[in-house]
Amino acid sequence: MEQYLQVGVISSTHGIRGEVKVYPTTDDVSRFKKLKKVILDTGKEQRSLEIEGVKFFKQFVILKFKGIDHINDIEKYKGKPLMVAREQAVTLARDEYFVADLIGLLAITDEGEELGTLVDVLETGANDVYVIGTPDHKELLLPAIKECILDVDMEGRKLLVHLMPGLR
Incomplete structure (x- = not known):
């Protein structure tokens, strides 16, 4: 079983203050309101990011991470997945699986x-x-x-x- 589960993918930047548009890959988009941290999988390393702000725009979630305040700090992560630890995963009903x-x-x-x-x-x-x-x-x-x-x-x-x- 996977240790981490994907909840979204960074699709693009949003503005110049370090916010990103995230395409959610979870059935429960509102779960982003409760998330405190996500794990950014860069392909080379996994980096823990603390969520500072959450907004919703069309089918996207706009996230602001603590300590990332400029477009140049986050732009290189376009297309990278955002994960949560299995312990943070939503509770599944009977006969539901990840x-x-x-x-x-x-x-x-x-x-x-x-x-x-x-x-x-x-x-x-x-x-x-x-x-x-x-x-x-x-x-x-x-x-x-x-x-x-x-x-x-x-x-x-x-x-x-x-x-x-x-x-x-």
Whole structure:
């Protein structure tokens, strides 16, 4: 399991006083109001940043970090993810999982056939769609609905699925 979970990505600067526009990658955008710190993953290091201010603008969150007061101090981090420690993650309801934890699960049909590994989760309006990478380098798209996803075994790292007609 991942130690850190992504909550957003810095998309651009906002003004000249060190604020950034963040594209949220969390289902609960209001959680930014309660966050005190985030971890900036620069690719080379992880840097803890204290949040000084939070505003919302269209689909973005505008963040101001303590000690970063000029556009030049933050501009180099465009495109970099913002993370939180797992302990700071939102509480999940029953049968809800973090996408980072689902990636890599082995998909097995209710008939015992190994389909491949879950490589991505697509978020659609109606329901999520699990992308299964097959051994022959193709992708199988499975709707994340109870009729198709029968069981998620996080400890065993397996996904029990029922292939509905037309899914192959």
